[in-house]
Amino acid sequence: MLSDDDILAAVRRGLGAAGADDAAFPAAGARITRHLLVAGEIVRCVETRTEGTAFHAGTRDLSDLPEYDDLDRYPIPAPADPGAARSTLRLVRRGSVAARACSTCTNGRKPCARCDGAGDVGCRTHVPCSGCEGRLCCLACEGTGKRAREAADRPQAETAARVRCRKCGADEVACGKCRGAGQKKCGVCRGTGSRTCPDCEGGGTVSHDFCAGTGRYVEWTEGVVVREPVVDTVEESSGLPARAFGWTNEADAWGRVDHVGEDAFPPHDTATGLAGGTGLAKATDLAKATGLDPAPGTPGSTTPASGTTPTPDLSEVAARLKPRLARRDGEVARRVRVRYLSLARVTHDDHPHRVYVVVPRRPAPRVVTVRSPRRAWRLAGLAVLVLVAAVAVSRLLT
Ligand SMILES: [Zn+2]
Ligand SMILES: [Zn+2]
Ligand SMILES: [Zn+2]
Ligand SMILES: [Zn+2]
Ligand SMILES: [Zn+2]
Numbered sequence: 001m002l003s004d005d006d007i008l009a010a011v012r013r014g015l016g017a018a019g020a021d022d023a024a025f026p027a028a029g030a031r032i033t034r035h036l037l038v039a040g041e042i043v044r045c046v047e048t049r050t051e052g053t054a055f056h057a058g059t060r061d062l063s064d065l066p067e068y069d070d071l072d073r074y075p076i077p078a079p080a081d082p083g084a085a086r087s088t089l090r091l092v093r094r095g096s097v098a099a100r101a102c103s104t105c106t107n108g109r110k111p112c113a114r115c116d117g118a119g120d121v122g123c124r125t126h127v128p129c130s131g132c133e134g135r136l137c138c139l140a141c142e143g144t145g146k147r148a149r150e151a152a153d154r155p156q157a158e159t160a161a162r163v164r165c166r167k168c169g170a171d172e173v174a175c176g177k178c179r180g181a182g183q184k185k186c187g188v189c190r191g192t193g194s195r196t197c198p199d200c201e202g203g204g205t206v207s208h209d210f211c212a213g214t215g216r217y218v219e220w221t222e223g224v225v226v227r228e229p230v231v232d233t234v235e236e237s238s239g240l241p242a243r244a245f246g247w248t249n250e251a252d253a254w255g256r257v258d259h260v261g262e263d264a265f266p267p268h269d270t271a272t273g274l275a276g277g278t279g280l281a282k283a284t285d286l287a288k289a290t291g292l293d294p295a296p297g298t299p300g301s302t303t304p305a306s307g308t309t310p311t312p313d314l315s316e317v318a319a320r321l322k323p324r325l326a327r328r329d330g331e332v333a334r335r336v337r338v339r340y341l342s343l344a345r346v347t348h349d350d351h352p353h354r355v356y357v358v359v360p361r362r363p364a365p366r367v368v369t370v371r372s373p374r375r376a377w378r379l380a381g382l383a384v385l386v387l388v389a390a391v392a393v394s395r396l397l398t
Helices: 003-013 242-247 270-274 279-289 311-325 373-397
Strands: 030-057 089-095 096-101 109-111 120-122 127-128 181-184 194-196 205-207 216-236 254-259 331-348 353-357 367-371
Touching: 003 030, 003 353, 030 242, 030 311, 096 279, 109 311, 120 254, 242 353, 254 311, 311 331
Parallel strands: none
Antiparallel strands: 030 216, 030 331, 089 216, 096 216, 109 205, 120 194, 127 181, 254 331, 331 353, 353 367
8 A cells, every 4th residue: 555655746746846855735635545456356165055856757776876865064175266167966765766666557558548558449430422412412302312303503713513413313414423322431540430449549559658658667856966157246346436436457467366265264253353453454354254365465464475474455345345254155266356556546635626546556556636526526526617608598488
């Protein structure tokens, strides 16, 4: 973290003041606030374990699946990568496998319901004639064989020639296709009145769906363990607007945390462990508890990565992340991967319309000058006044 002197010197340099010209930007009248930017993600691997009855038609060898006695206690190592894609592990409760013969069928087959096991079904012996359907098959006897006194008229728009009726013997009165009969022998059963059952194709039995025609099935108690990553995106700017991230870039002196492992879990009694400590000690313990060791080469970190006293920045990162680090139901692993940067915001009584943001960077910090929010509001207010005045004038003119 930069000292107040470093920050003021950076602003003076940014103003182009020669050397460290205190007069151009005196310490008196300057107000410095520090703001930590933290961005990245906390990825948790979250696990659910469920138990249910599994069923498999036919036979099945389950010996390749792991067995358990108490699913909740079955040990599964934490994933190497908490962000790994969703995975499903299936297990078998020890002693639960039951291979059975199907009791509602015979070797996988059962009587056909459609034909009641007979193999054939009823069929009509005759079908209506397609030539005269809905019209007269014979103008003289209507298919009865008894000639009427007067022949009926030909149906309207009929063009086909009429032939001699086989039933009543009259000439040129009958439909050419059925010759007065009005119907034809059924083509499916050839007039026998029975046809092969389409469901069992004549066999009288069908495959039993339940056992998939095998006559056997297997049931067991199955445990299913599903693991999937849950990502919590972090983007905090501690008092600065979110656009503050836009004032920075990759080349700035970001600190980085990338931690995976058991010690990334805060112990349940973390609060007790922290009680009574000083503010710094609290943050230090928390940083240890949350696994927020500075990555090697982190700016400001002069001590080795393991078991270190974190820099003030890192302590604040730990404090910022703490509300997000509670253990979630089913959490089995987590990865904390964030970058952080402490910006200084400087205002000065002599420069009321400007805000100077000092961004740590090597070899020297850089300064971003932004318009004072107060000035921005004033400009916006002025724009509204001009608009109101313009509307008022235009009303007066009309
Ligand atoms: Zn049948
Ligand atoms: Zn006839
Ligand atoms: Zn006909
Ligand atoms: Zn038929
Ligand atoms: Zn069956």
